Structures are given as structure tokens and as C-alpha cells.
Amino acid sequence: MASLASTTRPIPLCELQVGQPARLHAVDLDDGAAGLLDALGLTSDSELRLCKRGEPCIVQVGGTRLGVSASVACHILVWPLNGSSI
């Protein structure tokens, strides 16, 4: 099981290192975008792995691979995790 990395606060998804697992903290987007991310599996406390940074930002959530604009990724806050549970 991955453990929480030594960070004092959640960071934007767009600042996560490629390949590093993380846990979703919050989504600071409008209801439509937040609802869509939720339906796609990016739910609270879900674990994810950043596959690609930049434009677009690609994340793996379970068996789902999501592509989001960098501007969206910067409004998704995550807790970086140690290890590789994803």
C-alpha cells in the first residue's frame, strides 16, 4: 500500500512528477467538469498515477486513462504518495 509522501499540503496535479502515484484531495472546477471527472472515476480519495505532464495532462485512475487540459489539471489537488500502488 502506498503511503502519503512527506508533504504538508496537497499540490496541483499539473505539478506532480510523471509516474508518481497520488490520491485525489479536491477538485476546484465548475459543477459540470467536476461531475464529469467524478463519473470518469476521479472520485474523492481515489488513487491515480500521472502518465504525462503538460498539454494534455494524462492520468491513470484504476483502469481508466484520462486526458485533461493543463488548465484543468492545475485545479485538481492531489496528495503525492510514496511507492507504486496504481
Next chain:
Amino acid sequence: MASEVRVAPTAETAAWATSRIALVGNPNTGKTTVFNRLCGARAKTSNFPGTTTSTRIGRGRLHKHREVEVFDLPGLYQLTLDLPEVRLVRGLLDGDKGTPPDAILVIVDAGNLARNLVLVGELLAREPRPVVCLNMIDLAARRGVTIDADALARRLGVPVVPIVAPKGEGFDTLRAELAAAVGGSVRRARPAGSPDRNTPAGDLRAWARSIAADVTKVKATAGPGMDAVTDWWDRVLTHPVLGLAIFLTVMGGLFYGLFALAQVPMDLIEATFAWVGGFVREVMPAGAVRDLVTDGVLGGIAGTVVFLPQICFLFFLISLLEDTGYLARAAFVMDRFLRPFGLPGHAFVPLLTSHACALPGIMSARLIPDRRDRLATILVAPFMSCSARLPVFVLLTSLLFANQPARAALAFAGCYVLGAGAAFLTAALFGRTILRGKAKPIILELPPYQVPSLSNALYTVRDQGLSFLKTAGTVIMAICVVMWWLSAYPRATPSAEVQALQAQASAPGITAERAAELTQEAAVLEGRQQQSHSFAGRIGRTVQPIFDPLGYDWQLTVGVVTSFIAREVFVSTMAVLAGGSDDDEGVLDKIRVMKRDDGSPVFTRATAASALVFFVLAMQCLPTLAVTRRESGRLRYALLQFGYMSVVAYIAGLIVYQALRASGIS
């Protein structure tokens, strides 16, 4: 399966022929492949092709020669989302448009069980309860994921059938379970803790995660290797430079393949119609009926059906591309270019599909979550050069650059660039006026890379080909017959000039070769006088002053006016109007040699270029206007689309004609 109770077949089974099965599932779960497997070649109809954004209906045979109707519904993530496609599915399941389905088949991606189970949980709270089909178990296994289907069935309280849809594995069991569900012969106890309609979203997700965790085994070593390969491809295909280069190569290859592959069957079709026309002319006695069959029906239909191969190949290639998973990546490549014009990356698929036909293109705009973005895409989609424009482009570019294939090809490609450019500039204009705002950032699921399904592509081709032929055999044929009648009546008396030529041809002492030339000359002159005297000629003359500044004579005006019903009618109309020319020539050649009343060519370089630009930009498709009205929810948007595109087309055609004339090109 301890909780299963078998019930004796009832009178309901007698009604299987009219029983309905609804296919529901998340996007990218292989739903369309399951539909095609269930219905095979008997899929009755496809409302709209390409991305499944509407209901496709087919007939499937479960067993004992009993048939059921199968509905392929749009993909959706949750029934509670407030999106157009979700409302459509909810309405159908609730029986808003007729009776509800007799059975629901929910297709689940085995590699995404927890997420897919949220939708299953919502469906479990409804009646009839679904049959669950666990698809893509092979892909999941490659990621090291295996699912205990029996345990899942016990937890859900409904049948669960593992399948590999592209290979047809598991379909015997699936058909048997569906037969039982349709007949109402299987009832299972609802397990404790099953969600109901009042279960909060958070609890539903927790329930889905809990079940997924209980029935799934993951080999930790299997996944990363495959993920690394996918990561690499994703980085390459969405790279700002490499991704764009690949995109341009793929699109260039698509269009090159389209024309390279379609040429031979097009030639065959044209030769076949020419042979049939000649045969009919030989066996039928001369008169109005023969003229109707050869010039009206065969001539008009040939002008349309000749483009069937291009339409089939376009849908075939797009279907293959969509199956590979590339199109979703391409949407991100295009997002960088579309966003400055106020269009989201989501608009890429609708705009690409519009190159086949604006109808499915506009329909697939439903996948764009934001209303402003959706409206902008709908309004500009018809600018994309659809397959109905192909015949017109082929005709006019070949008239412009006869025996200059490289220039003709360049002009042809230019049509696509002009259409796309007009779409983007219009989106930018609307974004600063009637649809103020910026496009929403893109959020998109990236489906796994996979080998495309040949059978899916072939079914798409079959559906679209039949749909095109149906249009050609009904609307276009009717228009052709009407056009022939309008151009053939009232009959004109042969002029003195014609009679003189005929007399010369039959004069004693003249060589057979010279007699044939004079007869041909008389026939062409008589045909032109007949056209001029006909109803079509009179109508064309009445409207012609509007198009005179663009260089169009009355014949070209008739072609343009009739094509406002459907633009593909243009070539067939021109073919019918050109019917009096040499019968041994092909349709395109007949049109090429059309003459004005004064004997000058109908198509000069200036008029052909002007008409080409007009057709690239004009809104000439009644069904598209109807779909725009429906999808936008407002008649005014359809009227805006029609008025705006018509005005832009007219002004652009005028500028091209006048500029070429001013440059000495006529």
C-alpha cells in the same frame, strides 16, 4: 447461483418477435461490437453513423428462430448526469417514447469494473433488472486483472456473462441469458445491500468499489509493462510537434486512400450505367418513356450512385481509426488549434465526422458537455466538406483542370481547407458576437489502443451505403424525374436551323461520316433549344438574374437552386439537363460539354471556380437544417446557419468570379 429461481415460460415469450433489448454501457466498452454481434447482417437501420450518439436499432436472433429488437443506446457514465445523451437513455428506459425495453443488457469493461459498476448499480434499482456482460476480459487479463464472474453475479443478483466481443467468445451463453431475461423466466432474489433509487451517489460508488475489490484479482507484475507502452504512445501522439506531424500524415493518408481506393469502383459504376443506358436505348422504342428512363432515371441516378464507393471508403476508414483509440488522442492535438477559434478539442470528432456527413457530425456534438461549445460546433459543422459535396468537387475541379490531375487534386484539397477555414473563422466570429465566451478545457477518456474491428467497419459501411442508396433511390430519383420532366416539356418545335442541318445530313451524295456529324450537330442544337424552351429553362431564366453576377447561366442556376434541397442533387440535375448530348459519353463528360444558349460553354474557368467556392461554403441540405434545429433546440439557429452560410457562399462566389474575370481568366 443459489438465489436463482427458474419460472416456467409464460405467454410473454410468444411476443418475443416484438420484444426489445436495450444495450447500455459506459463509452468505450465495446457496446457497438456487441450490438453488431447480436444483430449481425440483420441490423435494420442505423440512424446515424460513426460515434454512437443516437439509438441504432437492429434485429437479433437469440434462439429457436425468435427475433428481438436490439437498441444500441449512446454511451454514458451515470444515469444521474445532466447530459443530452443521458436524458435520451433515461427516457427510453422509462418508456417515455413507447413501452420500456423488455430486457436491459449492460456492457461492462472488465478493466474498469469499479467505475462501470456505478452505472450497473443505478440500473439494478430499476426494472427490468439488467443482464451484465463482462466485456474485454482478454484486455483486462493482459493488464493482470481477472474477475470472478460467478462471485460478481452472486453479489449483483443478476446474470453476469464474460465475453470477448471482437472474437464472439461467450455469445452463446449471453444469448441464452438474454432469452431468459426477455421471456421473464429468470428471477433472482435482490441481494442485501443492493442500491435503490434513493442511494446517495457516494454510497453507490462505495458499493461499486467494494464489490470490484471483492471479485477482482490483480497480478501486480502484469500491468506496468503495458502501461509503459501506452504512456509512450500517448506522449508521442499528443506531442506538440510529433503529434501534429502524425495527425497530418494520418489525415493525408486517409484522404489519399479514399480517392485511390474509390477510383476503380467509380469507373466500373459509371461504365455499368453507360452500358445499361445504351442497352435500354436499343431495346426500347423511341419516345417519351425511353427518354424518361435513360435521361431522367438512369442519368440522374448514375450521377449520384457513382460516388457510393467514396462514401463507403470514408466511413470504413473513419470507423477503423475510431476503433484504434487514436481519435481521442487526435482530439488533444487539435485542441491547441481549435481553442483560439473558440472551439474545444471535443469538437474534433464532430468536425471530422462532418467530413463524411454533417448529420452524424452534428449529432455527435452531443458529447460536448458545455452548451456554448456545443452550439458553436453545431453551427460551423456544415462548413466541413461532407461526402455529398464530393461529386460536386470532383465535377468542378475536373472542369477547372481537365487533364491536369495534380492541379485538380490541389484544388480538391483546397476545398477542404477552405471549408475548414470558414468554419474556424465563423466560430471565432460567433465567439465574439452571438456566442460570447471561450471554449471549455477538454476532459476526455482515452480508450485503450487496440486492433480495429474490420466487421464493425464493414457494418458501418453497409449501413451508410444502404442509407445513401435509399436516398438516391427515393428523393434523388424523384427529383431527377421531376427535373427531366421540367427540362423535357413543353416540347419545342425543331427550328429552321435544325431542320436545315437534318436535311443536309439526308441529302444524296453526302458521305456517311459527314452525315453523322451533321446529325449530331442537329441533335445538340435541338437539345439546347428544347432545354431553353422547357419549364426548367423558364424557371432558370427567372431566377438567373440573382446568380448572373456570379457568371451562372440559367442551366447552372437550375442546378444550384435544386441543390438547396440536397447538394448531391447538383450533379444529377446537371446530368439530366445535359441529357441531350452525346449518349456514348460518361456523365461527367456530358456536363463538361454543356453549352449556353449562345453556344458558349456553361462552365468556363471563372464560373466553375465560382461555383466550386459557392458549393464549398453554401448550406444546401434540408436534413442538416432539421438536425440543427433539433440539436440546438431553437429554429433560429437553423435559420441563422442557413442564412449566414448562403450569404457567405454568394459573396465568396461573386468575389472569385469577378476577380478571375478582372484578371483576364474567363
